[in-house]
Amino acid sequence: MATIRMKPVKTPDLFLECFCISPDVFAGKTPTEISRLEVREGKARNELGDFFDIAGSSGKTAEETDIFIDGDCSRVKYIGSKMTAGSVTVNGNADMYVGGWMKGGSIHVRGNVDSFCGLAMEGGEIQIDGNAQNYVGCAYRGDWRGMRGGTIRINGSAGNDIGTFMLGGTIIIEKDAFIHISTHAEGGTVVIKGDVQSRVGGQMVKGDIYVFGTIEHMLPGFKEIGTVDKNILGQSMKFRHFIGDLGERHPKKKGREIYGNLYLRAS
Template structure:
């Protein structure tokens, strides 16, 4: 795998949109070609080379390309967005839309991410070694298609409205979350190692939510149906199994009603 290293030399005055910073766009290009790729700062179109020193060269395909970004990326948006293969490592915190619409490959952020990251993620592996903001793994505003595949892991805490309209994939938060976790969920798996504020699984139709900590206020539409031992994220634990959200319409499979499951660790 060939490596391209981007090192920040000039901080943008406004937030910088880096939709071209992914292995799919870099594939087959040398450093000078990558430096000429367009970036947006407000309404102004500039080049990647105006803000970064570019070294190395990409592989022939996205799968053969690794991108390493060094320097302060807190004003950088869309890093790794829409990537389908390869690897991206960001050695900093970064801004909105990081890893959004991702379909494959591996994205690692060694810091925090802002809100709206991992939107509509469909595949790949996205790891955040810090905290995440609001609407992580959710649907884009006005849309109803949230995360549908892949694995998204946050080593710290996450904000509100995480995994809204989730339909597939696995989202793991090792810390705590704020309100509205898994709202409108229609599939997929959420694993919360810490605590949730309230309104977990509101209007959930299908899918699974595992909570290892506490929920400040449990939604009234959930009914306990028994205890169960499950292997979750490599560890066996005992849970109380709640079905719901009972206030929602639920499909039937082979004559039986399909519910979402909210598992609370005992």
């Protein structure tokens, strides 16, 4: 494994669009070549080297390439977007679209991330040590094809619109979430270990939601059908089992309708 080390040396006035910070792009390039990659700040074209000191070496393929960014990336968007292998570590915060459209490999952000983390992700792993803003693992604006696979783990709390249009994969929020969980989902699993305020599973067709804490306001489209014992993330617990959203269409499998499942920890 080879590592490219990047150190932020200049804070952009606006926000940097860095589609290039990905093992797939860096693989096979020297630090000098990498520093010449195009990044945009608004309509201005810049080079990556204008904002980062770049050292180390890259591997021949994405799989053999690690990227380590030592510093704050609060104004850097699209870190690790579309990556298929390798790893990216950010020793600080990151802005929007961390791991957007990601297909494989891993991303570790040791601080907080802004919105759209793991947007339309297809595979791989994202670990955020801090909090996430809104739209974790959701679909791109307007799109109906959300997260398909992989895992996103937020060690802190998250905002609204988590797993919108989710089709597969897993999102784990260790603390609280605000509103709109798995809206329009047709698959996938969202686990919220803290509390949620409201609008959980609106227009959900299929998929699973686990809430370990409380839901302040339940949606009227969910019906309680019983209590179940579930082992989730290595913990065995008793859950109240709801199905829904009853206002939405539901596909049939072997003559039985498939619903979205909402498991709320029984107190």
